[in-house]
Amino acid sequence: MKKINLTIDGSKISVDEGTAVLEAAKQAKVRIPTLCHYEGLENYGACRLCVVEIEGRRNLPASCVTPVQEGMVVRTNTARLREARKELLKLILASHPADCKTCEKHGRCELQNLSYEFGIRDFGCRMHDKRHFIDETSPSIKRDLDKCILCGRCVRVCRDVQSVSVYDFANRGCASIVTPALCKNMSETNCVACGQCTIVCPTGALSETDSVEEVWALLKSGKRAVVQVAPAIRVSIGELFGCAPGTLVKGKLVTALKRLGFNEVFDTNFGADLTIMEEASELVEAVKEGKTHLASSCCPAWINFVEEFYPDLLPHLSTCKSPHQMVGALVKTYYAEKLGKKREDIAVVSIMPCTAKKYEIKRKELKGDVDAVLTTRELARMIKEVGLELNDLPESEFDAPFGITTGAGAIFGASGGVTEAALRTAAELITGKPHERIEFKEVRGFGNVRETELVIGGKKLKIAVAQTLGGARKLLEEIRSGRKTYNFVEVMACPGGCIGGGGQPIPVRESRQKVIEARAKAIYDLDASLPLRRSIDNPAIKQLYKEFLGKPSSKKSKEILHTSYKARKAYGV
Amino acid sequence: MIVKIGVGSCGLGAGAEQAIKALEKSGAEVKKVGCIGLCYLEPLVEVETSSGPVFYAHVDSKEKAEKIAREIKAGNFKSASMTRKELEQSANWKKQVRRVNGNCGEIDPENIDDYIKAGGYEGLKKALKMAPEKVIAEVDRTGLRGRGGAGFPAAKKWQFCRAAKGETRYNVCNADEGNPGAFMNRMLMEGDPHKVLEGLIISSYAIGASKGYVFVRAEKALAAERMRKAVADSRKKGFLGDNILGSRFGFDVEVVKSAGAYVCGEETALIEAIEGKRGTPRARPPYPAQRGLYDSPTNINNVETLAHVTMILSKGADWFNGVGTQKSKGTKVFCLTGSVERPGAYEVPIGFNLKELVHGIGGLDGKPKLIESGGPAGLCLKENQLDVPLDFETMQDEGTVMGSGGVVVFGEECCPVDVAKHFMRFTRDESCGKCTPCREGTTRLYEMLEDLTSGKGNRETLEKISKLSELIRDTAFCGLGQGATNPLVSAMKNFARDFEAHADGKCPSYVCGMGK
Structure with a gap:
């Protein structure tokens, strides 16, 4: 690509043609403040905080939408710019609620951070009351329009990354709002609850529905409190306690949960291993019968997406419940029996990297097997509330029986992980003996749609892995049109899979992609370090089948571990 | 005996409908x-008598029309307001050079044959015999600059668009005129739609476009209707x-009604609106000529600019260059309203001299207090600033005096602070809400x-107003925001005493309900 030479704050730099000045500055190690720009999203140019001085220009152009030009001389930190940015911030703040202390984003709010950095002490004009409402109709996502600064990140992530387009702008001037079509409540829209909007939102306008108090109440209720932890949490929650992205805090996390008062701390990785047994059997069956396009069903936002946009493809979805729902269902049957308790005397809480799981547990088909879902962020708050320093805690082990897991379960947290885990077991189910490979690195990575072919037991398996719902849509269009045929399809709604989930810690300064990559690396390192790496080798799983379920896809398995789907009707149509 | 009656929305609004009915009933050839451009006389009836045409003004009732019918029958035109000759000698007519408006008030805008009889589509015939580059060169020779306000040379715009890579090129007529007072x-679209279309x-x-759009402000329903009819008739004629x-x-044309937002007159917002999206501006570059409508090279010209193009091709660049200044040739239509x-x-x-326009043509007695020229991004001038030429070069307070050609005159009784507030309310209400300075700043x-x-x-x-105005000008996303504070800033400078008085709690004009 053609290189363009320019000067930023006196240092000469050469960047690709078409690069925005903001991006070029980043390469020159200059961080220009912004509220509407977001890595990976189309530049929008609305907040204007990223204004710069460019020699020869009279006004102050926004660096995010100004492409570099040969010989351009850019200044990013003049008095005029500081003054302008400060005034712009004040304009935003003047119509922003000042209730930082009770705001979900407190401490991680980009507006608050900038306000602090710019030393803003007053707004220079009358505070302006907005009179919007708080939309709490969705089980997953809470919208507080008063806190919206109209940066449009949610509009862009939902439209351009997820291809769902729940949000757009409405009205003009200072009456502008971001809203679903027809100003409907979230529960009436086609929102699939992935929560990516809560990640990119710079303020507290979008956040997960808060379940912390509900969980405290469960812990107080005298019920047997059972908690389980998704594979992606142990490599991300450390970030909220000052650890570098990708720090594994598994044992400390278990201790923290025990200290919070949970009776049993189970590992959703067990559910993942179990999912593999069921799903790999489904796959083997499908291959035998010549059925195509068996699609994974672990990701609830993906399920919502198919129900909403591709109801004709619902028969291709695996009927397996998601891993935490499997654990929930077993706790309330198998484990309840063992404890000699009734199901209503047990409360199951899932710690998930995900906002869609909050929606999922409310599905009628799932019979309330899981009582509450906490995101990574919510759990971190609970741990902090009771004054625990995660880093200082001793390590503990997950409880048996649903704490005995394999590397296959661990990699569920990354995009491609379900496929790799399934292959590890399916190979043996097909050929009757273990495959010579444990790792199938060809399905790992961060491309939105990845395809691969594998020959197992003389059979060619065509596999597709998609991440983000935009990637999923691309894949489904190919499938629906008949242009592509696959044996197995894995979709994770979030970038990078669950490690980039909508309930995960929100990177503020770091590159989100780099953070996701670090989390992925931690997951694969964990997998490599484990003695057992194939679900089929999990002794607890073997025991469970022997004692309770019989075999994969047995009548009992179907009853307890499988579910059904139906088309959704958003906007009442 | 032909009786001409103005059926622009101005004439119709003033009551022309009743006059038409009555005159037709009387058997007159209506x-x-x-619209001939004389708003203050509407509804205006012109009767072609044997001794030359005469005008009847304010024919807004059945009775008045019936009286004209009686006079036609009697052959005396006693109550006529003036003869055509008298009009042509009048101060507000003789200084005009009516080119783009030449057919307005003369031909039937809904009759393509009438337009052809008046020399219509001759320019197109000539153009089609020339190479496209030659057409651009001919327009370039006049230096024709956009009449929508920004004044970019039309031929240059076309060259950029023609040179841009793309399978399809679009050409858009910007008819989203939304300035109050313009x-x-x-x-023009109501009175001579074919000239714009041509x-x-x-x-x-010239640019090699295969599809065109006329983007008409929704409120201008009659203009849109006449443009639609013109397109249909023109298609029938080949x-x-x-x-x-x-x-x-x-080449074919579609007439699109805008959703009625002022910002949609901004080129890139206009493109978004045609695509069916919310009308908000796009970042530039890429410019529309490179990547515009449906990501294809797109040219956008104002209604009046296009009418000039028709005239240039039919009469030649030399003819066009016959009037104007050393630097800018041709004519410009100004809308004069107010006191x-x-x-x-x-x-x-x-x-043309602005003072001459306001006093000579507008016939203003005494001194105006404030003249707002150029709409919501225009300037508030005071009386002693009027002695300037209306051209692209003359600047006042960082803006051109000419703008898009709307001139609103405020008399002695006006309060400049109130006027500035009025314009600020307009931009506040019409801000698209995208960028912080325009959305929040105009509100503040x-x-x-x-x-x-x-x-x-x-x-x-x-002080706060001055500072914030500067910020908005410096940092707003598009022209609407960058120009939003022009009327205010110029008013503060030119009417500093009034602003200071208001700061001290007094309104010298007794407009703002405070003491003097």
Whole structure:
């Protein structure tokens, strides 16, 4: 690509043609403040905080939408710019609620951070009351329009990354709002609850529905409190306690949960291993019968997406419940029996990297097997509330029986992980003996749609892995049109899979992609370090089948571990 | 005996409908024509008598029309307001050079044959015999600059678009005229739609566009209707469609009604709106000529600019260059409204003196207090600033005096702070809401102006207004925001005493309900 030479704050730099000045500055190690720009999203140019001085220009152009030009001389930190940015911030703040202390984003709010950095002490004009409402109709996502600064990140992530387009702008001037079509409540829209909007939102306008108090109440209720932890949490929650992205805090996390008062701390990785047994059997069956396009069903936002946009493809979805729902269902049957308790005397809480799981547990088909879902962020708050320093805690082990897991379960947290885990077991189910490979690195990575072919037991398996719902849509269009045929399809709604989930810690300064990559690396390192790496080798799983379920896809398995789907009707149509 | 009656929305609004009915009933040969530009006389009836045409003004009732019918029968035209000759000698007519408006008030805008008889589509015929580059060169020779306000040279715009890579090229007529006090585009589309359409076809041929749009402000329903009819009639005659007039050039036009937002007059917001999206501006570059409508090279010209193109091709660049200034040739239509005797749309050579326009043509007695020229991004001038030429070069307070050609005259009784507040309310309401400075800033400015006009302001308010205005100008996303504070800033400078008085709790004009 053609290189363009320019000067930023006196240092000469050469960047690709078409690069925005903001991006070029980043390469020159200059961080220009912004509220509407977001890595990976189309530049929008609305907040204007990223204004710069460019020699020869009279006004102050926004660096995010100004492409570099040969010989351009850019200044990013003049008095005029500081003054302008400060005034712009004040304009935003003047119509922003000042209730930082009770705001979900407190401490991680980009507006608050900038306000602090710019030393803003007053707004220079009358505070302006907005009179919007708080939309709490969705089980997953809470919208507080008063806190919206109209940066449009949610509009862009939902439209351009997820291809769902729940949000757009409405009205003009200072009456502008971001809203679903027809100003409907979230529960009436086609929102699939992935929560990516809560990640990119710079303020507290979008956040997960808060379940912390509900969980405290469960812990107080005298019920047997059972908690389980998704594979992606142990490599991300450390970030909220000052650890570098990708720090594994598994044992400390278990201790923290025990200290919070949970009776049993189970590992959703067990559910993942179990999912593999069921799903790999489904796959083997499908291959035998010549059925195509068996699609994974672990990701609830993906399920919502198919129900909403591709109801004709619902028969291709695996009927397996998601891993935490499997654990929930077993706790309330198998484990309840063992404890000699009734199901209503047990409360199951899932710690998930995900906002869609909050929606999922409310599905009628799932019979309330899981009582509450906490995101990574919510759990971190609970741990902090009771004054625990995660880093200082001793390590503990997950409880048996649903704490005995394999590397296959661990990699569920990354995009491609379900496929790799399934292959590890399916190979043996097909050929009757273990495959010579444990790792199938060809399905790992961060491309939105990845395809691969594998020959197992003389059979060619065509596999597709998609991440983000935009990637999923691309894949489904190919499938629906008949242009592509696959044996197995894995979709994770979030970038990078669950490690980039909508309930995960929100990177503020770091590159989100780099953070996701670090989390992925931690997951694969964990997998490599484990003695057992194939679900089929999990002794607890073997025991469970022997004692309770019989075999994969047995009548009992179907009853307890499988579910059904139906088309959704958003906007009442 | 032909009786011409103006059926622009101005004439119709003033009651022309009743006059038409009555005159037709009397058996007169009524010819519906466009607006001649003399707003203050509407509804205006012109009767072609044996001794030359005479005008009847304010024919807004059945009775008045019946009286004309009786006079026609009797052959005496006693109650006529004036003869055509008298009009042509009048101060507000003889200084005009009516070119783009030449057919307005003369031909039936809904009759394509009438337009052809008046020399219509000759320009297109000539253009199609020339190479497209030659057409651009001919327009380039006039230096024709956009009449929509920004004044970018049309031929340059076409060259960029023609040179841009792309399979399809689009050509758009910007008819989203939304400035309060500007109605020259509406008048032209209502009075001579084919002249605009012909210019669009010619420019499309020049740039190699195959599809055109006329983006008409929704409120201008009659203009849109007449443009639609013009497109349909033109298609029937072979001026649109495949192989226009036997050439290898094919082109067609769609008339699109804007959703009615001021910001949609901004080129890139206009493109978004045609695509069916919310009308908000796009970042530039890429410019529309590179990547515009549906990501294809797109050219956008104002209504009046296109009408000039028609005239240039039919009469030649030399003819066009016959009037104007050293630097800018041709004419410009100005809409004169407010405290003047003769409000109307007047076409004068570029470089015409603003004072002459307001006093000579507008017939203003005494001194105006404030003249707002150029709409919401225009300037508030005071009387002693009027002695300037209306051209692209003359600047006042960082803006051109000419703008898009709307001139609103405020008399002695007006309060400049109140006027500035009025314009600020307009931009606040019309801001698309995308960028912080325009959305939040205009709201704050309006608030502060409200403070000033209600006695709640002080000297600090004035400082804050100046500072915030500068910020908005420097940092707003598009032209609407960058120009939003022009009227306010110029008013503060030119009427500093009034602003200071308001800061001290007094309104010298007794407008703002405070002491003097």
